[in-house]
Amino acid sequence: MPDNGSTQANAATANSPAVAEATKRQRIRLMIRAAGMLPVLLLLCIGFHYMSEGRFFTGQNLGIVLQQAAVNTVLAAGMTFVILTGGIDLSVGSILAASAMAGLTMSKLSELSALWLPVAVLTGLGFGVVNGALIALLRLPPFIVTLGSLTAVRGLARLLGADTTVFNPSIPYAFIGNGSLTLIPGVASIPWLSVIALLVILASWLVLRRTVLGVHIYAVGGNESAARLAGIKVWAVLIFVYGVSGLLAGLGGAMQAARLYAANGLQLGQSYELDAITAVILGGTSFVGGIGSIWGTLVGALIIAVLSNGLILTGVSDIWQYVIKGLVIIGAVALDRYRLQGSART
Amino acid sequence: MNEPILEMRGVSKSFFGIKALCAVDLTVYAGEIHALMGENGAGKSTLMKILSGAYRPDPGGEIRIEGKPVRIEGPLGGRAAGISIIYQELSLAPNLSVAENIYLGREMSRSGLLARGAMREGVGPILQRLGADFLPSTLVAHLSMGQRQLVEIARALHVRSKILIMDEPTTALSAGESERLFTLIRQLRAEGLAIIYISHRMDEVYALGDRVTVLRDGRLVGSLDKQDIRADAIVRMMVGRDVSSFYKKDHDPGAGKGHPVLTASDMSDGRRVKGCSLTVHAGEVVGLAGLIGAGRTELAHLIVGAAPKISGRLELEGQPIDIRTPGEALAAGIAYLTEDRKALGLFLDMSCLDNINLAVLGRDAKLGWFLDRDKARERADRAFAGLSIRAANVSVPAGGLSGGNQQKVLLSRLLAIAPKVLILDEPTRGVDVGAKSEIYSIIDNLAKAGTAILVISSDLPEIIGICDRVLVMRSGHIAGEVRRTETAPLTQEDIMALATGTEHLDA
Ligand SMILES: Nc1ncnc2c1ncn2[C@@H]1O[C@H](COP(=O)(O)OP(=O)(O)OP(=O)(O)O)[C@@H](O)[C@H]1O
Ligand SMILES: [Mg+2]
Numbered sequence: 001m002p003d004n005g006s007t008q009a010n011a012a013t014a015n016s017p018a019v020a021e022a023t024k025r026q027r028i029r030l031m032i033r034a035a036g037m038l039p040v041l042l043l044l045c046i047g048f049h050y051m052s053e054g055r056f057f058t059g060q061n062l063g064i065v066l067q068q069a070a071v072n073t074v075l076a077a078g079m080t081f082v083i084l085t086g087g088i089d090l091s092v093g094s095i096l097a098a099s100a101m102a103g104l105t106m107s108k109l110s111e112l113s114a115l116w117l118p119v120a121v122l123t124g125l126g127f128g129v130v131n132g133a134l135i136a137l138l139r140l141p142p143f144i145v146t147l148g149s150l151t152a153v154r155g156l157a158r159l160l161g162a163d164t165t166v167f168n169p170s171i172p173y174a175f176i177g178n179g180s181l182t183l184i185p186g187v188a189s190i191p192w193l194s195v196i197a198l199l200v201i202l203a204s205w206l207v208l209r210r211t212v213l214g215v216h217i218y219a220v221g222g223n224e225s226a227a228r229l230a231g232i233k234v235w236a237v238l239i240f241v242y243g244v245s246g247l248l249a250g251l252g253g254a255m256q257a258a259r260l261y262a263a264n265g266l267q268l269g270q271s272y273e274l275d276a277i278t279a280v281i282l283g284g285t286s287f288v289g290g291i292g293s294i295w296g297t298l299v300g301a302l303i304i305a306v307l308s309n310g311l312i313l314t315g316v317s318d319i320w321q322y323v324i325k326g327l328v329i330i331g332a333v334a335l336d337r338y339r340l341q342g343s344a345r346t
Numbered sequence: 347m348n349e350p351i352l353e354m355r356g357v358s359k360s361f362f363g364i365k366a367l368c369a370v371d372l373t374v375y376a377g378e379i380h381a382l383m384g385e386n387g388a389g390k391s392t393l394m395k396i397l398s399g400a401y402r403p404d405p406g407g408e409i410r411i412e413g414k415p416v417r418i419e420g421p422l423g424g425r426a427a428g429i430s431i432i433y434q435e436l437s438l439a440p441n442l443s444v445a446e447n448i449y450l451g452r453e454m455s456r457s458g459l460l461a462r463g464a465m466r467e468g469v470g471p472i473l474q475r476l477g478a479d480f481l482p483s484t485l486v487a488h489l490s491m492g493q494r495q496l497v498e499i500a501r502a503l504h505v506r507s508k509i510l511i512m513d514e515p516t517t518a519l520s521a522g523e524s525e526r527l528f529t530l531i532r533q534l535r536a537e538g539l540a541i542i543y544i545s546h547r548m549d550e551v552y553a554l555g556d557r558v559t560v561l562r563d564g565r566l567v568g569s570l571d572k573q574d575i576r577a578d579a580i581v582r583m584m585v586g587r588d589v590s591s592f593y594k595k596d597h598d599p600g601a602g603k604g605h606p607v608l609t610a611s612d613m614s615d616g617r618r619v620k621g622c623s624l625t626v627h628a629g630e631v632v633g634l635a636g637l638i639g640a641g642r643t644e645l646a647h648l649i650v651g652a653a654p655k656i657s658g659r660l661e662l663e664g665q666p667i668d669i670r671t672p673g674e675a676l677a678a679g680i681a682y683l684t685e686d687r688k689a690l691g692l693f694l695d696m697s698c699l700d701n702i703n704l705a706v707l708g709r710d711a712k713l714g715w716f717l718d719r720d721k722a723r724e725r726a727d728r729a730f731a732g733l734s735i736r737a738a739n740v741s742v743p744a745g746g747l748s749g750g751n752q753q754k755v756l757l758s759r760l761l762a763i764a765p766k767v768l769i770l771d772e773p774t775r776g777v778d779v780g781a782k783s784e785i786y787s788i789i790d791n792l793a794k795a796g797t798a799i800l801v802i803s804s805d806l807p808e809i810i811g812i813c814d815r816v817l818v819m820r821s822g823h824i825a826g827e828v829r830r831t832e833t834a835p836l837t838q839e840d841i842m843a844l845a846t847g848t849e850h851l852d853a
Pocket of ligand 2: 390391392513748749750
């Protein structure tokens with residue numbers, strides 16, 4: 001910036017070139033920040049493409065990646081709401097399992113079987129609202145409450161199927177699990193699971209960025225006492241975010257059930273919460289709340305899926321996959337912190 | 347006094363391309379109190395943070411200490427160079443003891459174990475010298491603001507600093523605590539320390555300053571020696587023009603003429619507030635004075651439902667009203683400006699735009715839910731222009747603004763509500779003279795338009811300047827009221843007498 005004294009003198013008010021310049025820089029910085037982990041994602045894709053001798057960027061493989069990312073994306077979207085308020089939801093994996101069990105059980109009742117989908121989603125919502133109510137009204141710490149429901153809801157999931165695997169080969173709406181939406185007949189199609197995930201991301205963006213409630217969510221995460229004094233109903237916001245997280249876990253359960261035609265209360269959704277949390281953190285959302293974006297979460301979820309897929313394509317052994325995944329996650333977040341250091345508030 | 351202890355030459359600092367400081371010079375001698383003044387956002391805190399090592403200056407400038415050029419890197423660098431800073435926002439760890447705070451970062455240990463006893467003994471003499479009335483083992487969380495400041499000063503002395511920087515140290519202190527601080531500062535000056543003192547209060551600068559340096563828009567305007575320190579000269583240097591008629595009170599001062607808007611009776615919280623009653627009329631500005639700790643903020647919290655009350659009734663425009671949360675208060679038209687803007691007011695990571703609009707988002711929303719972004723933008727722009735808030739634009743995070751500008755952002759949020767009753771808790775804390783007079787005229791205009799206003803302030807000239815009558819609180823009670831009459835103006839003496847309980851027999 002040129003040393004331009006007279007324009008600097010009223011930097012705050014005038015549309016002087018200095019301000020225009022600074023605004024531009026700020027916008028570029030925001031863009032880099034928003035892009036976040038996108039470069040990492042692209043590098044991973046390109047890297048795997050070469051290491052797997054060109055098997056990554058094929059229509060079929062990309063379809064698989066998108067499909068594998070779908071359920072985690074949906075869970076991570078809910079987790080983003082929760083973490084933005086400075087909370088955490090450890091129970092999403094269990095809620096997913098319980099919802100899938102409830103849905104499948106419903107689908108076997110012949111005349112009511114079409115209702116299995118709303119039943120699964122509402123089951124998730126119910127558990128989420130209970131989590132939220134305990135946290136908001138009894139002021140219990142989110143970590144403790146959802147750690148408790150992680151265990152309790154898992155138990156309920158097993159109870160629902162009498163601790164067996166529930167099958168239903170003729171489950172209604174099975175297309176959402178295995179079908180694809182044809183974009184151009186014979187050329188391009190996209191799995192319904194991924195369509196759902198994208199719609200969830202879009203809806204989350206709409207709520208977080210375009211509604212009053214969205215601003216209130218950021219406000220509660222940024223400074224809860226100030227939010228209370230500013231007249232925000234903090235309890236309502238908390239119940240909402242845990243409700244959303246539960247609802248999306250229920251949707252995830254429905255997606256899994258439709259894909260597998262089956263669910264097992266013990267095994268389904270084990271440690272899914274960790275992948276969801278990882279996606280959110282990779283996406284640059286602050287663990288203490290108040291800062292973050294849903295697009296980052298989408299990129300985070302894709303990174304996880306690409307990593308799994310790529311490591312299989314390149315023939316890395318199962319054991320090493322764990323090690324590499326863990327290291328990439330730590331490395332990516334470290335890189336992110338380093339990149340943001342310059343613009344950090346002091 | 348011939349060899350300066352500190353010389354800064356051509357120091358600049360930019361944040362993301364905006365110059366916060368532009369080739370500033372500053373010369374400070376040992377044994378002087380050097381006042382640093384300037385409007386909000388002029389760059390005072392930034393300049394000091396460069397000295398303490400919290401910010402790294404842009405290349406090109408030079409800093410000399412006792413004639414030797416130094417590079418200050420990181421907070422430890424500042425300490426090593428003999429510079430200690432007491433920030434605008436105190437930086438103690440409330441969960442640690444006084445001794446542990448003073449030794450923070452340089453803990454003593456014996457064979458690897460923390461030597462708590464030795465540390466307590468080590469700080470004893472300094473605390474004694476400062477006249478502290480608390481023990482080295484006390485938790486900082488249990489100390490008052492004034493006592494915390496003493497701990498900060500003790501920490502500076504303990505590392506044998508030669509330069510002590512104080513950034514608006516009295517904003518959170520009571521009058522008595524401030525007096526004690528001044529005595530201490532003079533004592534430190536006599537011991538040969540150089541003290542850089544930042545303040546927006548002219549009376550403090552008169553009382554303490556040996557020299558004044560004024561910054562404006564990140565540039566050095568000039569320095570004045572003791573004999574030239576005069577309010578009008580300093581203000582002209584700060585603002586670049588004359589600021590006439592500082593306090594503004596054009597609204598009809600006939601107290602009680604309007605109808606009663608807010609009536610609170612027998613408010614108690616069982617601890618700090620004991621059976622307080624008050625009435626504020628339409629178009630009236632009522633002051634609530636008292637010493638720090640008298641329960642003024644707590645009373646305000648009770649009125650707006652921010653704290654649970656054990657007794658008390660509220661009436662709004664003659665109708666009984668039950669308020670249990672700040673949200674209900676806002677909905678009823680009672681707005682409260684908190685005194686603690688960092689902890690209870692602002693969202694530092696959110697944009698100024700969101701901060702300003704937060705309370706009216708729901709009212710403005712389209713279809714009840716969706717943000718009306720044009721309206722929000724317009725309102726934020728208007729607030730920026732109206733209060734001359736200094737920031738690159740309305741979408742920067744509020745945390746990047748200078749202290750005074752943060753205060754203006756918070757005030758804008760309340761003004762956006764257009765409340766019936768406005769309770770302002772220390773409304774001009776940390777705000778520069780120009781903006782103060784803007785805030786006073788805003789208060790005046792609101793009163794003219796019929797708003798009932800209650801102003802809590804520890805700044806007596808301010809209370810006297812803008813209020814129609816003053817209620818004085820002492821240890822949880824309303825100790826009395828001071829009225830302005832045709833013949834007798836409000837006086838500081840009358841207020842202080844009530845606040846301290848002197849000349850008061852039935853207490
Ligand atoms: N960390 C930061 N990031 C971005 N801008 C900053 C940062 N710190 C300071 N600034 C900007 O630098 C300018 C000077 O701020 P500074 O805090 O030094 O003002 P000040 O003179 O101390 O004001 P006040 O009297 O209100 O405390 C302001 O415009 C402020 O917005
Ligand atoms: Mg400052």
